[in-house]
Amino acid sequence: MEQLRIGMLLTTYGIMLLGRRLLINPEEHPMLIAEPSINSAQQREKAAELMFEKYKVPALFLAKNAVLTSFASGRATSLVVDSGGGSTVVSAVHDGYVLQKSVATSPIGGEFLTDCMMKSLESKGVVIRPRYSFKKKEVSPGDYKVVDLDFPNTTDSYRLYHMRAIASDIKETVCRVPDTPFDEVAYANVPTTSYELPDGQTIEVGAERFKIPDILFNPYLSQTIPGIDGFGDSTSIRGLPRMVLESVNRCDVDIRKELLSSILLSGGSSSILQLKDRLEKEVLEESPQNARVKVLASGNSTERRFSVWIGGSILASLGSFQQMWFSKAEYEEHGVSYIQRKCP
Numbered sequence: 001m002e003q004l005r006i007g008m009l010l011t012t013y014g015i016m017l018l019g020r021r022l023l024i025n026p027e028e029h030p031m032l033i034a035e036p037s038i039n040s041a042q043q044r045e046k047a048a049e050l051m052f053e054k055y056k057v058p059a060l061f062l063a064k065n066a067v068l069t070s071f072a073s074g075r076a077t078s079l080v081v082d083s084g085g086g087s088t089v090v091s092a093v094h095d096g097y098v099l100q101k102s103v104a105t106s107p108i109g110g111e112f113l114t115d116c117m118m119k120s121l122e123s124k125g126v127v128i129r130p131r132y133s134f135k136k137k138e139v140s141p142g143d144y145k146v147v148d149l150d151f152p153n154t155t156d157s158y159r160l161y162h163m164r165a166i167a168s169d170i171k172e173t174v175c176r177v178p179d180t181p182f183d184e185v186a187y188a189n190v191p192t193t194s195y196e197l198p199d200g201q202t203i204e205v206g207a208e209r210f211k212i213p214d215i216l217f218n219p220y221l222s223q224t225i226p227g228i229d230g231f232g233d234s235t236s237i238r239g240l241p242r243m244v245l246e247s248v249n250r251c252d253v254d255i256r257k258e259l260l261s262s263i264l265l266s267g268g269s270s271s272i273l274q275l276k277d278r279l280e281k282e283v284l285e286e287s288p289q290n291a292r293v294k295v296l297a298s299g300n301s302t303e304r305r306f307s308v309w310i311g312g313s314i315l316a317s318l319g320s321f322q323q324m325w326f327s328k329a330e331y332e333e334h335g336v337s338y339i340q341r342k343c344p
Contacts, residue, residue, distance in 0.1 A: 030059035030325055032316050034308045037064045037091040037098045038105055041340055048339040052331050059325035062343040064098045066091035068311030069266045072303075073296065077255065078262040079247060081240065081279070083216065083269035085110045088240065090247040092259055097344060102250045104243040108219055110168070110269040113212055117175075118167040119227035120208045129199045130162035136200070146199050170195055174209045176273035182207075182214040182221060213272045216240050217282070241282040260287060263295045266308070271301035 031051055035044065044062055051057045066080035070093040082089045087109045092102035121128065132151060136144040174193045180186075184207070192204035215221045217239040222228050238246065248259050263283070265276060280295040287293055298304050315321055326342040 027056040027058065029057070030061070031055075031057045032061050032063060032312055034065050034068055034312055035062050037066050037089060037100070037103050041337075044339055044343070045336045048326070048331070049336050052328060052336075057328070059327045060331075060339075061321075061325055062339065063312065063315060064091070064093075065089075065266075065308050066093050066098050067096060068309075068315065069264055069307040070096075070311070071314050072307045072311035073264055073298075075262055075264070077258055078264045078296075079244065079259040080264045080266060081244065081270065082267045083109060083240075083265070084267040085269070088216070088243070088267075088269070090240075090243045092247055092251050092255075094251075094255055099251055102247045104238070104247045106219070106237055106243060108216060108222075108237065109267075110171075112222070113175075113215060113269065114164055114168045114171055116212050116215060116222060116225050116228055117171045117208065118164065120212065120225050121167070121170075121203070123226040126203050127201075128163045128166050128197065130159055130166075131198045132162060133159075134199055144200065166198065170205065171212065172271075174205045175213045176209060177213045177217070177275045177278045178210040179274065179278065181218060182211050184224075187211070213275070216269070216272075216275070217278065240279055241286060244279070244283050245286055257291055261292045261294045263293070264307075265295060265297035266304050268301075268305045270297060270304050 033047060033051070035047070047062065048060055051060050065082060066089070069080045069082065070076065070078045075093075076096050077094050078092075080089075080091050080093060082091070086107075088106040090102075090104040092099045118128070132149070132154075134146050134148050137147050139145045174195055178187070187207040187210055190207055190210065192206040193209060194202055195205055196202050211221060211224075219237045219239060244263065248256050251259060260283070263279070265279075270276075276295050276297050280293055283295070284291075284293040298307070303310065324342070326339055330338055330342065
């Protein structure tokens, strides 16, 4: 069965826990589900069928991630750049609806950048030890010794999970987008930044802290990291500025200026330092001379990460929204395909 790529306000797992943790019966509460802008009609219908047939919800509404992000910022029209863990999606929202022809996607997201950080550190001989594999024992006041612990029943995937968590924290702590496109020679002698690993080992992160986030702008850089089977040589993988311009150019001429002046950043990967300024600079350089380019982002990284949730809460609280639900009665009368009409 084709896997549904649906980011849910209440995931399937979360719905199963409602009765046990929140003491809520799904049969008594309408469900608002957020979904990626790239979901197909078949995927949307499958989600609706699952909600009505298995969880017996009384009403349902499917909302696009980009629309909810736009609502969270108080805008009905904007260009949403959503850079999350698994991918980056650029979508134009006009009057509360996603323009499907404008959607541009890239498989580069935070998880790929974490992989690049891990491989880059490994190539320099840095060993990341999972937190569970050791303990610190005090041998004298203020002096600790690391003692290895043996967990023979842990799997490689469990060990990798904890190593990736540390690599992700390194990425989030020390990385920043360079002001100009990364160049190996120019950044060879940049000052390093110290980072203390959980086992007490201190590492120095140099050019990698600029190179890895710049992969969002120049995917080809991933090919220069040892051990990464990148896709940077593919012409179909574009950097953020090119994705933004392609998305805008697919829209009608009348709204292009408005989209360029309202570029919204969302998703965890958009919180990397200097990403907003660099994106605005490069898009401005490639835009028409009379265009006003403005990249907007919440100063709070948590709000960027959960902008879809925030937009969903705003939408569901509107009095006019109560008439937009796709009810169980409509589902039984018109069939699952009616979801395309009720939730465009």
